[in-house]
Amino acid sequence: MDDFEKELKGDFLEESAQLLEDCEQSFLQLENNHEDPEILDQIFRLAHNLKGSSRAVGFGEVAEFTHNMENLILQLKENRIPIVESVVSLLLDCNDHLSHMVSTLTNNFNAEFDSVDLISRIVNILENGVESSAQTSLDQEGDSEIEVNETLEEDAHDIFEQQAMVHDKSLVENTDIQIQLDKKQEVANDVQPPLNESNVVEINKVQNDEQTAPLKKKVSAVTSQAKKDENIRVSLSRLAQLNNSVGELVILQSVLNQHKDEFKSEILTKSLGQLSKLSKDIHEISMSLRMLPIKGVLQKMQRIVRDTSNVLNKDIELRLIGEETEVDKLVLEQLGDPLVHLVRNAVDHGIESNVEDRINAGKSAQGNIDINCFHDGNSLVIEVIDDGGGIPPDIIRKKAIEKNIIKANDKMSDQEVVQLVFHPGFSTKEQVSEVSGRGVGMDVVKTNIQQLSGDITVDSTLGKGSVFRIALPLSMAVIDGLIVEVGRQNFVFPLGQVHETINVRPEMLGFAEDLGVVLNLRGENMPLIKASDVLGTEPFNTSQSFKKAVIVKSKTVNYALLVDEVVDHQQIVVKPLGHEINYEGFMGSSILGNGLPALILDLFKAIKGKNLKIKKIEQVFNEVA
Amino acid sequence: MNKELNTDTNTSSEERYLEFSLGNENYAVPLLDVKEVIAVPDTTPIPHAPSHFVGIMNLRGQVISIVDLRKKMKISPKEQSEEVAVVILEVQEITLGVIVDQVNRVLGIREDQISEAPQIEGKNNHDYMLGIYRGENTMTVLMNVFKILGIEELNFVEKQAA
Numbered sequence: 001m002d003d004f005e006k007e008l009k010g011d012f013l014e015e016s017a018q019l020l021e022d023c024e025q026s027f028l029q030l031e032n033n034h035e036d037p038e039i040l041d042q043i044f045r046l047a048h049n050l051k052g053s054s055r056a057v058g059f060g061e062v063a064e065f066t067h068n069m070e071n072l073i074l075q076l077k078e079n080r081i082p083i084v085e086s087v088v089s090l091l092l093d094c095n096d097h098l099s100h101m102v103s104t105l106t107n108n109f110n111a112e113f114d115s116v117d118l119i120s121r122i123v124n125i126l127e128n129g130v131e132s133s134a135q136t137s138l139d140q141e142g143d144s145e146i147e148v149n150e151t152l153e154e155d156a157h158d159i160f161e162q163q164a165m166v167h168d169k170s171l172v173e174n175t176d177i178q179i180q181l182d183k184k185q186e187v188a189n190d191v192q193p194p195l196n197e198s199n200v201v202e203i204n205k206v207q208n209d210e211q212t213a214p215l216k217k218k219v220s221a222v223t224s225q226a227k228k229d230e231n232i233r234v235s236l237s238r239l240a241q242l243n244n245s246v247g248e249l250v251i252l253q254s255v256l257n258q259h260k261d262e263f264k265s266e267i268l269t270k271s272l273g274q275l276s277k278l279s280k281d282i283h284e285i286s287m288s289l290r291m292l293p294i295k296g297v298l299q300k301m302q303r304i305v306r307d308t309s310n311v312l313n314k315d316i317e318l319r320l321i322g323e324e325t326e327v328d329k330l331v332l333e334q335l336g337d338p339l340v341h342l343v344r345n346a347v348d349h350g351i352e353s354n355v356e357d358r359i360n361a362g363k364s365a366q367g368n369i370d371i372n373c374f375h376d377g378n379s380l381v382i383e384v385i386d387d388g389g390g391i392p393p394d395i396i397r398k399k400a401i402e403k404n405i406i407k408a409n410d411k412m413s414d415q416e417v418v419q420l421v422f423h424p425g426f427s428t429k430e431q432v433s434e435v436s437g438r439g440v441g442m443d444v445v446k447t448n449i450q451q452l453s454g455d456i457t458v459d460s461t462l463g464k465g466s467v468f469r470i471a472l473p474l475s476m477a478v479i480d481g482l483i484v485e486v487g488r489q490n491f492v493f494p495l496g497q498v499h500e501t502i503n504v505r506p507e508m509l510g511f512a513e514d515l516g517v518v519l520n521l522r523g524e525n526m527p528l529i530k531a532s533d534v535l536g537t538e539p540f541n542t543s544q545s546f547k548k549a550v551i552v553k554s555k556t557v558n559y560a561l562l563v564d565e566v567v568d569h570q571q572i573v574v575k576p577l578g579h580e581i582n583y584e585g586f587m588g589s590s591i592l593g594n595g596l597p598a599l600i601l602d603l604f605k606a607i608k609g610k611n612l613k614i615k616k617i618e619q620v621f622n623e624v625a
Numbered sequence: 626m627n628k629e630l631n632t633d634t635n636t637s638s639e640e641r642y643l644e645f646s647l648g649n650e651n652y653a654v655p656l657l658d659v660k661e662v663i664a665v666p667d668t669t670p671i672p673h674a675p676s677h678f679v680g681i682m683n684l685r686g687q688v689i690s691i692v693d694l695r696k697k698m699k700i701s702p703k704e705q706s707e708e709v710a711v712v713i714l715e716v717q718e719i720t721l722g723v724i725v726d727q728v729n730r731v732l733g734i735r736e737d738q739i740s741e742a743p744q745i746e747g748k749n750n751h752d753y754m755l756g757i758y759r760g761e762n763t764m765t766v767l768m769n770v771f772k773i774l775g776i777e778e779l780n781f782v783e784k785q786a787a
Contacts, residue, residue: 244686489670535672575688577681578719580776583673589681589688597669597681597688 322373350386481572487537516613
C-alpha cells in the first residue's frame with residue numbers, strides 16, 4: 001500500500017470516528033423526539049457520507065454495512081417503519097459496530113469483520129416490520145448460527161413464511177415484494193443454504209436504488225447547506241507553535257509600550273497604539289483556539305445513562321446544564337473517563353433501585369441526574385448531581401473499618417467519612433456488578449482529576465442525593481498571575497493560591513520563641529515568612545515603613561509571605577520547566593514583559609518541610625543586618 | 626551571534642562532533658545534538674538549584690536552562706573570554722544550554738579514531754566520556770552532557786507519562 005493510500009485511509013478513519021459520534025447523538029435524540037424530520041435527515045446524511053467515503057477509500061465491508069444501515073434509516077425517514085426503542089437500540093448497536101470497525105481498521109487496514117448478525121437484524125426489520133422482529137430475529141439467528149446446514153426445502157419454507165408476513169404487514173410496496181420474492185427464490189434455489197449476507201444485501205440494493213434515486217438531489221442540497229459552519233482540523237503542535245509565537249509577539253509589544261515615550265513621531269505613536277490593540281486581539285484568539293465546549297464529552301453521557309439504566313432496569317433522566325462551557329482541549333480529553341465513572345456510579349449506586357423507595361421519600365418515580373458545568377473564577381466546575389438515596393456515612397464508616405482504611409476509634413465527621421469513597425479499593429456495593437465494576441472506580445477518578453491539577457469532592461445528604469464536584473484549572477496553558485519582586489528578581493504567584501495581599505504594619509506582629517513572628521490579620525493568627533528565605537535570595541532593604549505580604553490560605557497551609565513589592569497582576573502563559581530543575585516548589589515558568597523568564601512558585605508546596613520562622617520582629621522591617 | 630562553522634570534509638563512515646573549549650581543555654558533543662550556538666543571554670537565576678545552573682533563559686519563547694559545565698567539572702574559565710558562547714543542545718525533547726569558553730570547530734571523526742577513556746583508580750564518575758579523539762597535538766574528550774549532569778532520559782519519559 002503506498003503512502004498516499006495510507007494517508008487517505010487514515011484521514012477517512014479519523015473523520016469517521018467524528019461522524020459516528022455525531023450519529024450517536026442523533027440516534028439518542030431520535031428516541032426522545034420522533035417527530036423531528038431534521039434529525040433523520042441528518043442521520044441519513046451522516047450514514048450516506050460514511051458509505052460513500054468508505055467505498056472511495058476501499059473499505060468495502062464498512063461501505064456494505066453502512067449501506068444496510070442507510071436502508072433502514074431510509075425506511076424510518078419515509079415513515080414506513082415506526083421509530084420505537086428497539087429500532088433505536090438496533091441503530092445504536094450498528095453505530096457501536098461501526099465504531100468498532102473504525103477503531104480496528106485504524107490499527108489494521110486489512111481487518112475483517114463479522115457483520116452477519118446485525119445485518120440480518122436490519123433486514124429482518126426491513127422485511128417484517130418492528131412488532132414481529134423480536135420473534136423473527138431469533139429465528140434468523142437460529143438459521144445462521146445453529147442450523148447452518150439446513151436443507152433447501154426448509155429454507156425455502158422459511159422464506160415463504162416471511163413473505164406471507166410481509167404481505168400481512170404491507171410495509172413494503174408490491175413491486176418491492178415482487179423483487180424480493182424473485183430474489184429470495186433465487187436464493188432458495190441457490191446451492192448455498194442458508195440465506196447469506198451478500199444475497200440479502202443484493203436484495204436491498206435493488207430495492208434501495210429505486211427509492212433513493214429521487215432523493216439524491218435533496219440530500220446533496222442539504223449537505224451543501226450544512227457546510228456553512230464547517231471546521232478545519234489543525235494539529236495541536238501547530239497550535240502550540242502559534243501560541244508560542246503570539247506569546248513572543250505580546251512580549252515584544254509590551255517592550256515597545258514601555259518605551260513609547262521615546263517615539264517622537266506622531267505616526268509611530270499612533271501605529272503603536274493600533275498595533276497594541278491588534279496584538280491583544282490576536283493573543284486572545286490564539287488562546288481561545290485550544291478551548292472547546294465541554295458538550296462533546298457530556299453528550300456521550302446520554303448514552304452511558306441510557307445503557308446503564310436499561311441494564312439496571314431504572315428509569316432515569318439525564319439533564320445537561322452548561323454544555324457550552326469551554327475548556328482547554330487537553331483537559332477535555334482527560335475528562336471522559338472520570339465522568340463516565342461518575343455517571344455510571346450515579347445510575348448504579350446513586351438512584352434507588354426500588355421505585356417505591358423514591359415515591360415514599362416524596363420524589364418523582366423517574367430518577368434525575370444532572371451534570372452541571374460552569375466557570376468559577378479560573379476553574380471549571382463540573383457537578384454530577386443525583387437525587388437518589390445519598391451516601392450513608394455509617395455504612396461507609398463500617399466498611400472502611402472492615403477494610404482497615406480507618407480505625408474504629410478514628411474521629412471523623414460524616415462529611416470526612418463520605419470522602420472515603422475515593423479511597424483505593426473501596427466499594428460499598430455488596431456484589432460486583434456489571435455496571436460499576438470492582439471498586440476501582442472512584443480512586444481512579446480521583447487520580448485522573450488530580451493529574452489535571454484538579455480536585456474532586458462529594459457532598460451527600462441521606463435521602464436527598466449526592467453531588468460529586470470536580471474543579472479543574474480552565475487551561476493548563478494560561479493562569480492569572482501575581483508578579484512580585486523578591487530580592488530584585490521577579491517571581492510569579494498563581495493568583496488562585498493568593499487569598500489577598502496586605503500591607504504589614506508593626507502593630508500587626510507578635511512573637512513567640514516557638515512560633516517565630518506571628519501576623520494577626522483581623523483576629524486570625526498566622527506565621528509570617530519571608531519570601532527571600534523561601535527562595536534563598538539575597539535580602540533586599542526597602543526604605544518603606546511598611547512591608548507587603550501575600551496571604552496564602554488553603555486546607556493544608558495558612559501563612560503570610562513577605563515580598564519586596566507586588567508589581568503587577570496579569571495573565572501568565574505557563575511554560576514548562578525542564579526536567580533538570582526538580583524543586584517541587586516551582587510550578588513552571590513564564591516570560592514576562594521584559595523578555596526575561598520568571599519562575600512560577602507553587603505557594604502550597606514551596607514552604608513544605610522547611611523551618612522558616614522569622615526569629616526577631618526587627619528582622620521584618622530591617623532586613624539588612 | 627550565530628557562528629559560522631567550518632566543516633571538515635567527511636567520508637561516509639564519519640561522525641561529526643562540535644568541539645569547544647572549557648578552560649584550556651577540549652571537549653566535543655555529537656553535532657546532531659546541537660540545535661544552535663548563541664551569545665550568552667540574560668538569564669534568571671533559579672533558587673535551590675545547584676550552582677552550575679546559571680539560570681533560565683528565553684529562547685524565542687521557549688524557557689530553557691543554562692548550565693556552566695566549567696563549574697560542574699571544576700575547570701577554571703579562560704581568562705580572556707570574548708568568545709564565550711552558549712551551545713544549545715537538544716536530545717529527546719530535553720533542551721539545555723551549555724556555556725563554553727569558545728566554540729572551536731566541527732570534527733569529522735571515524736570510529737577507529739576514537740580511543741577509550743583511561744580507567745583511573747578510584748574514579749568511576751566519568752561515564753559521560755564517550756571516548757577520546759587525538760589530533761596531531763591535541764586531545765578532545767567526546768562527551769555526553771546529559772550524563773555529566775545526571776539527567777536521566779528515562780526519568781524524563783516517566784515524568785511525561787505521569
